[in-house]
Amino acid sequence: MTSHSETPALSLRGVVKSFGALPVIQGLDLDVAKGHRHAVIGPNGAGKSTLFNLVSGMFPVTEGQILLNGAPITGLPPHRINRAGLSRSFQITNIFHRLSVFENIRMGVLARHGRRFDLFSAIARRRAINDETAQILDTVGLTRRGDHLAGDLTYSEQRALEIAMTLSTGADVILLDEPTAGMSREETAQAVELIRKVTEGKTLLMVEHDMSVVFQLCDQVSVLVYGDILATDTPEAISRNAEVQKAYLGEEAA
Amino acid sequence: MTSSKLIFCALALGVLTVLPPFLDAGWQNALNTLLIASLYALAFNLLAGQTGLLSFGHAAYFGVGSFAALHLMLATEDGLAFPTPLLPLAGALAGLLTGLVAGWFATMRSGVYFALVTLAIAELFHSFAPHLKELFGGESGISGMRMPWAGFTFGTTLEVYYLTLGWVLTCGALLWAYTRTPFGRLTLAIRDNEQRVRFMGYDAHVTKTVIFAVSAMVTGVAGALQAVSNETANYAVFGAHVSSQVVLFTYVGGATLFFGPVFGAVAFSLFAFLVSDLTRSWLFYQGLIFVLVMLYAPTGIGGAVTQWLRQPRQRSYAQLAGPAVLVALGGAGIACAVVFLTEAVSVLFGLDYANLKRGAETLPDFALMGLNWGPLSPLTWGLPLVLMVGGILALRRGVRRLTDAEPTFNSNAAKEGLTV
Numbered sequence: 001m002t003s004h005s006e007t008p009a010l011s012l013r014g015v016v017k018s019f020g021a022l023p024v025i026q027g028l029d030l031d032v033a034k035g036h037r038h039a040v041i042g043p044n045g046a047g048k049s050t051l052f053n054l055v056s057g058m059f060p061v062t063e064g065q066i067l068l069n070g071a072p073i074t075g076l077p078p079h080r081i082n083r084a085g086l087s088r089s090f091q092i093t094n095i096f097h098r099l100s101v102f103e104n105i106r107m108g109v110l111a112r113h114g115r116r117f118d119l120f121s122a123i124a125r126r127r128a129i130n131d132e133t134a135q136i137l138d139t140v141g142l143t144r145r146g147d148h149l150a151g152d153l154t155y156s157e158q159r160a161l162e163i164a165m166t167l168s169t170g171a172d173v174i175l176l177d178e179p180t181a182g183m184s185r186e187e188t189a190q191a192v193e194l195i196r197k198v199t200e201g202k203t204l205l206m207v208e209h210d211m212s213v214v215f216q217l218c219d220q221v222s223v224l225v226y227g228d229i230l231a232t233d234t235p236e237a238i239s240r241n242a243e244v245q246k247a248y249l250g251e252e253a254a
Numbered sequence: 255m256t257s258s259k260l261i262f263c264a265l266a267l268g269v270l271t272v273l274p275p276f277l278d279a280g281w282q283n284a285l286n287t288l289l290i291a292s293l294y295a296l297a298f299n300l301l302a303g304q305t306g307l308l309s310f311g312h313a314a315y316f317g318v319g320s321f322a323a324l325h326l327m328l329a330t331e332d333g334l335a336f337p338t339p340l341l342p343l344a345g346a347l348a349g350l351l352t353g354l355v356a357g358w359f360a361t362m363r364s365g366v367y368f369a370l371v372t373l374a375i376a377e378l379f380h381s382f383a384p385h386l387k388e389l390f391g392g393e394s395g396i397s398g399m400r401m402p403w404a405g406f407t408f409g410t411t412l413e414v415y416y417l418t419l420g421w422v423l424t425c426g427a428l429l430w431a432y433t434r435t436p437f438g439r440l441t442l443a444i445r446d447n448e449q450r451v452r453f454m455g456y457d458a459h460v461t462k463t464v465i466f467a468v469s470a471m472v473t474g475v476a477g478a479l480q481a482v483s484n485e486t487a488n489y490a491v492f493g494a495h496v497s498s499q500v501v502l503f504t505y506v507g508g509a510t511l512f513f514g515p516v517f518g519a520v521a522f523s524l525f526a527f528l529v530s531d532l533t534r535s536w537l538f539y540q541g542l543i544f545v546l547v548m549l550y551a552p553t554g555i556g557g558a559v560t561q562w563l564r565q566p567r568q569r570s571y572a573q574l575a576g577p578a579v580l581v582a583l584g585g586a587g588i589a590c591a592v593v594f595l596t597e598a599v600s601v602l603f604g605l606d607y608a609n610l611k612r613g614a615e616t617l618p619d620f621a622l623m624g625l626n627w628g629p630l631s632p633l634t635w636g637l638p639l640v641l642m643v644g645g646i647l648a649l650r651r652g653v654r655r656l657t658d659a660e661p662t663f664n665s666n667a668a669k670e671g672l673t674v
Contacts, residue, residue, distance in 0.1 A: 056453060082455040096446040107443050110436050111455035117464065118436040126436070169455050
């Protein structure tokens with residue numbers, strides 16, 4: 001485990017986001033240490049998805065700063081943030097429906113290899129890229145489905161593809177937005193194993209509703225309530241925290 | 255590529271190469287036009303079908319290519335040593351540069367807004383061109399001459415045809431190769447999900463600008479080829495019909511397939527060549543065909559044919575022949591009725607008939623299809639009515655019999671009978 005004096009992989013400083021007069025994120029500070037798996041939990045409407053959209057560059061922040069490995073990424077467009085080493089998945093499956101599963105993943109591998117404007121080579125002959133794609137396909141267990149259209153996959157397969165696409169650009173900081181949402185218990189267990197495997201040696205920030213998933217995977221949890229972090233601690237400490245129980249866990253139980 | 259596709263391509267190539275010397279100049283010219291239209295449609299479909307960006311202003315790049323080639327042509331007349339067969343390179347360059355600038359602005363938006371921006375850009379050219387004497391030759395346009403080169407005079411239609419053929423085949427092959435490059439795959443990904451492309455490290459706007467520029471470049475080549483064969487162009491090449499024509503080609507041919515637009519370009523070019531001499535209503539028929547294809551075969555002729563070929567069939571062709579004949583007869587009946595009514599209306603409300611009417615006490619007979627028809631006779635209107643109703647009944651029955659045993663068979667291919 002990395003020491004706390006090291007530069008955090010991801011750092012948010014006084015981040016504010018307002019939609020019109022409505023503040024959604026209110027001066028949020030958050031550090032995600034390198035190599036950690038960090039979960040963000042919180043009631044619906046707390047601003048978890050907005051937080052992800054700010055970090056990944058989908059929305060501009062109103063105020064504050066976001067640092068990736070110490071370098072500011074505030075206000076950069078999504079593709080620049082991705083190239084800087086941060087990749088995100090989407091809560092609602094966001095894939096290339098009419099391309100093959102293999103091609104879905106290869107898009108990210110191509111980007112990582114800097115082949116963004118390659119008009120002059122045959123893609124079939126790019127051995128390194130195709131091999132790497134096959135390897136990612138194998139990691140997420142979709143090799144058998146490589147030639148199928150992504151739109152034809154089952155829901156849980158599409159969720160696995162979503163994770164594979166997020167990994168494919170080779171980023172060190174991975175943001176997963178509710179990766180197990182809508183999955184059965186069995187599928188969730190598989191997804192947890194998959195996420196554990198693929199985020200080995202990387203930094204993970206995930207939004208998750210399922211507390212058992214958080215307990216199994218994460219070493220840090222932040223509780224987001226009304227656009228601000230209420231507490232950040234280990235999962236065990238968080239589950240014992242009276243304030244958190246009142247604000248979030250208790251509320252759900254009630 | 256499957257062997258049947260290869261055979262088809264080889265056949266088409268053979269016909270296009272071997273046949274023209276045995277045809278008269280009119281047909282050679284028609285084939286030349288058909289080839290240029292095909293390339294134009296293929297270039298357009300790079301945006302429309304592969305990227306999902308529907309441009310309503312491709313005339314801008316077609317026209318720019320035409321004028322660029324003509325300017326270079328004029329320069330060769332003044333003694334510039336530039337090989338005549340390479341004139342379309344000027345069109346390519348002009349299309350590319352114009353496409354980069356126009357594409358940068360147009361691709362800032364998508365959907366309807368993209369279409370409107372492209373339309374506005376083309377209209378800009380169309381309205382400015384008559385006033386820019388130096389660039390576009392004012393209202394009369396620019397004319398040039400093909401200079402002889404390396405023993406070729408480029409004086410005959412046949413020589414021009416082979417020049418066009420060479421360019422169209424080369425550019426068509428390059429466009430096909432494009433789809434097999436990493437950037438070609440990115441093009442499809444943009445069509446499917448532009449947002450995700452951005453989050454995978456690609457600058458979607460720059461990507462779309464480059465795609466737009468490539469499409470404009472090849473469109474410029476098509477424009478240049480037309481200028482080279484006509485030796486003239488005026489501001490009319492920027493007109494809305496040049497933009498809309500290619501939309502028609504592409505969607506009637508089938509935007510979902512790479513070669514689909516070629517079917518549309520071929521069909522409409524041949525249709526124009528064969529029918530425009532026979533009737534002044536040919537544009538109406540063209541529009542009617544477009545509407546029918548969009549209604550009954552939304553994937554276009556190419557899409558319907560592919561679907562038909564891929565369809566596994568339980569019955570033999572002999573068993574299908576009966577219903578197919580019924581469909582064809584029905585379609586022919588409807589077509590005859592529509593043509594008769596259209597032509598009768600255009601005669602009855604035409605100037606010539608108005609003059610005839612002026613002197614006569616009763617409505618005089620009118621001639622159509624080599625026969626005389628009384629405007630108030632029940633036969634005149636009863637015959638097309640019978641043909642229409644009978645045609646619809648036969649068509650529906652035939653389609654039902656075709657589809658009954660094939661539960662997933664799509665009736666679109668059969669209804670194509672209407673348009674032939």
